Amino acid sequence: MPDISTNTGILSALASRQGGASIELDRITKLYPGQTAPAVEDFSMRIEPGELVMFVGPSGCGKTTTMKMINRIIEPTSGSIRIDGNDVLSLDANELRRHIGYVIQQIGLFPHFTIAENIGTVPRLLGWSKQRIKERVEELLETVQLDPGVFANRYPRQLSGGQQQRVGVARALAADPPVMLMDEPFGATDPITRERLQAEFLRLQAEIGKTIIFVTHDFEEAIRMGDRIAVLSERSRIEQFDTPANILKNPANDYVSSFIGEGAALKRLALIPSGDAPLGPVDASAPASTVASTDSLREALDHLVFTGAPRINVTEGDRAVGSLDYAAISSVLGAEAPRSAARTAGTAAAEGRP
C-alpha cells in the first residue's frame, strides 16, 4: 500500500518544480498478457532536466509502450522509473498523471467541453480556484497563439485540426508539469500546419524548458525537434541515442543509416547556423540576396545554387559580417557532400550562369 503522505510530498514537489525534471528508466520490460515476447525489453535511459528527447522507430517497435510506462497508463512488468529521483511506481498512478503532461495524436479533447473547460481539466482536478483556472486558461491560450476572446468558449468541433492540436498542447501544460509525454502530437496535421506547430512548439519549449519525450515515425521531425534522438528497433532496443548532428555524422550501424535515408550531409547542414562556418571577407560583388548568420548552412547553400553565384554575404542585423562560398560550407561538413555541391557550382559555371 503506497504511503499517501509521502506521495503527496513528492507530487507537490513535482508540481512546484520550475522547468523540467530528470527521468531515469532502469531496465524496464513490458510483457503484455498472453504474449510470449516482450514489447519492450530491458530498456534503460537517463534524460536530463529540460531535454527534448525524440523516440523514433518503425511501427510496433515499442515506442508508445515505453512512453506510457512513464505515466503508468501501462504498468511495467519489471524495472524502475524515477522522476527527479523519485520512484514513480510507488506513487498513486492517477495523481502521478496529473503532474505529467500528455499529448496524443488524436488529441482527445472532450467534445462537450468548451476549449476553456478542456484546458482547465487538470487544474480543476487539482482543486484550483475558478479565478486561478480562468487566468491560467487565458495565459495558455495566448501562449499557443489562440485569442482567448475568440476561442475560450468554442467547442472543439469549431476549431481546425491545427488549432485543436494547439489546445491539446495547452491542456497538457495547464498544471505546469515538469514532464511532458507527446505521442505523435502533430501526426494528423497537413505538412504545412505540422511545420508551423513544430516551430511554435520549439519556441515555447525554449521558454518553458520542460523535460519532454516525443514519439514520432518521422526522422525529419526528430532531427528538427530533438535535443537528442533515440533510434529504436524491435522491443525498444536503443540502436543509437545521441544528438541529431552526431547521429547524422556518425550513424551507429546500418539500421540507423537506413533511418537517415538519403542526403545525410544536407540534413546536417540544416542544423548548422551560417555564422558557424569560417566566413570570408564581405564580397561587394555578391548577389543582393543575403543570409542571416542564424540561418542554416542549408539555406546558404540553397542561395548559392539558386543564384549561381560563387559567394553569398552573411548578415547580422542590417550589417554584412562576412561571406560564404562552397569551400567554406565544405569545410564544416568534412569531405563527402560538399564535393557534390562544388560540382553543382562547377556545372553552373560551365553553363555560363554567373
Ligand SMILES: Nc1ncnc2c1ncn2[C@@H]1O[C@H](COP(=O)(O)OP(=O)(O)OP(=O)(O)O)[C@@H](O)[C@H]1O
Ligand atoms: N495491449 C496490448 N496487448 C498486447 N500487445 C500489445 C498491446 N499494445 C501493444 N502491443 C504490442 O506491443 C508492440 C509494441 O507496440 P507499441 O504500440 O508500443 O509500438 P509503437 O512503436 O508505438 O507503434 P506505432 O508507431 O505503430 O504506434 C507491438 O507489437 C504491439 O502489437
